[in-house]
Amino acid sequence: MIEKLWYQRSWLNWLFAPFAALFALLTTMRRYAYRAGIFSSYRAPVPVIVVGNITVGGNGKTPMVLWLVELLTKAGYKPGVVSRGYGGKAPHYPYLLHPETTAAEAGDEPVLIYQRCGCPVAVAPKRAKAVQLLVEQCGVDVIICDDGLQHYALQRDIEFVVMDGERRLGNGWLMPMGPLRETASRLRQVMAVVCNGGQARPDEIQMSLQPAPLRNVRTNHIAVVSGAVDAMAGIGYPPRFFNSLLKQGYAVNQQVAYADHQAFNAAELHQRFAQRPLIMTEKDAVKCRDFALDNWWYLPVTAQLPEKFATRLLAQLKELRHGAGL
Numbered sequence: 205m206i207e208k209l210w211y212q213r214s215w216l217n218w219l220f221a222p223f224a225a226l227f228a229l230l231t232t233m234r235r236y237a238y239r240a241g242i243f244s245s246y247r248a249p250v251p252v253i254v255v256g257n258i259t260v261g262g263n264g265k266t267p268m269v270l271w272l273v274e275l276l277t278k279a280g281y282k283p284g285v286v287s288r289g290y291g292g293k294a295p296h297y298p299y300l301l302h303p304e305t306t307a308a309e310a311g312d313e314p315v316l317i318y319q320r321c322g323c324p325v326a327v328a329p330k331r332a333k334a335v336q337l338l339v340e341q342c343g344v345d346v347i348i349c350d351d352g353l354q355h356y357a358l359q360r361d362i363e364f365v366v367m368d369g370e371r372r373l374g375n376g377w378l379m380p381m382g383p384l385r386e387t388a389s390r391l392r393q394v395m396a397v398v399c400n401g402g403q404a405r406p407d408e409i410q411m412s413l414q415p416a417p418l419r420n421v422r423t424n425h426i427a428v429v430s431g432a433v434d435a436m437a438g439i440g441y442p443p444r445f446f447n448s449l450l451k452q453g454y455a456v457n458q459q460v461a462y463a464d465h466q467a468f469n470a471a472e473l474h475q476r477f478a479q480r481p482l483i484m485t486e487k488d489a490v491k492c493r494d495f496a497l498d499n500w501w502y503l504p505v506t507a508q509l510p511e512k513f514a515t516r517l518l519a520q521l522k523e524l525r526h527g528a529g530l
Contacts, residue, residue, distance in 0.1 A: 210260075210374045210383040217381045224381040231354075231378075231386060238356040245359050246332035250339060251346050251524045252360040256353025258390050259373060259383040262440020262464060263366045264400035266313050266487070267413055267507035269350045273321045276346055279518055282323075284344030286334040287314045288351065289327030291465030298328035298337040307491045312465060313350060315490045320504075331358045346521065353394075354385055361524050362517070363394040366411070368441065369402020395520070396513065401444070409513050415452060416504040421489045421496035429501055431455065433481045436473075438462035438488050445485055449503070454483065462488075470495040 209217055237243040253272065257263045269285060276283040289299065292311035301310055301318040310318075310327050318325040324342035326334035331352055338344045349355075353363060367373075374383040391397050397408045404410035417426045432455045437445040442461035449456055457480055462468070468491055481499040484492065489502035 213375045220380040224378045245357050247359045248335045253362045254349040254360045255364050258386045263368045265366045268366050271507040281346050282344050283346045284324040284338035285348045286331050287327050298326050298333040301325040312487045365394050366398045369399040412508050413505040418501040421500040429481050432457045434458040434477050435483050436460045437485050438466045440464045
């Protein structure tokens with residue numbers, strides 16, 4: 205109910221105005237406390253890139269992180285990724301992912317990133333601890349922080365905001381009146397606003413998600429699926445995934461949305477999706493691999509961004525490393 209209100213303006217929003225004002229006061233004071241040194245923050249010995257957003261919900265941060273890992277690796281860097289590990293409960297923190305790590309331990313997005321890229325990935329509620337682990341044990345020379353724009357306990361050198369090109373900033377109000385974690389003025393302080401889908405504005409960077417061939421959830425084999433299918437998505441904004449399937453020409457019978465990061469029940473999924481092939485997101489697949497049926501598939505996507513943007517980022521990173529004597 206409240207999320208629907210975030211993308212419209214009505215008198216009902218004003219019922220939450222006192223709470224939004226309190227939220228604004230607390231977030232402003234908190235950020236000032238970090239800037240003034242009242243709260244301590246950690247400066248890593250290597251450059252830190254934060255990929256985040258100022259709205260609640262999925263905007264496409266993970267594909268952006270994957271794109272960065274690939275770009276930096278090709279440029280000769282050894283990147284590592286840190287995350288809070290939302291949705292997971294690791295045996296200890298900080299926690300370094302390994303080939304047998306499950307989404308229940310580290311969260312679905314970190315496992316996806318690790319399995320897709322093979323780069324070092326560490327999770328911890330205190331991201332500084334994860335950064336220290338990657339630098340000391342894995343020898344990484346650049347850190348990518350998946351989410352964490354508002355995690356000011358970790359200092360950063362470069363910030364990117366990924367914005368949903370269709371929903372954008374909703375009604376433009378702070379939580380809980382609207383979807384904003386910080387005011388829109390925060391966008392002027394980042395290196396770039398990356399627009400995922402829709403039409404980027406002149407001061408934004410356009411990002412598109414290109415679908416790859418379907419892969420089997422259990423075997424990871426590529427296949428072509430025809431005829432009627434079902435679809436499920438446990439991501440921040442499921443309609444984006446369902447619409448992408450329709451645009452690709454799939455005859456989708458069921459469109460079932462789950463909560464972001466939801467832990468799935470195998471029996472419930474087996475009962476619901478027993479009749480037709482099932483297509484899901486890659487993020488969902490990492491949670492379903494152990495109990496997937498033979499006709500369950502996931503759709504990988506790859507972020508595409510302008511070459512000029514990549515060149516600009518590498519130049520800035522080189523300047524940062526040169527300035528730090530790295």
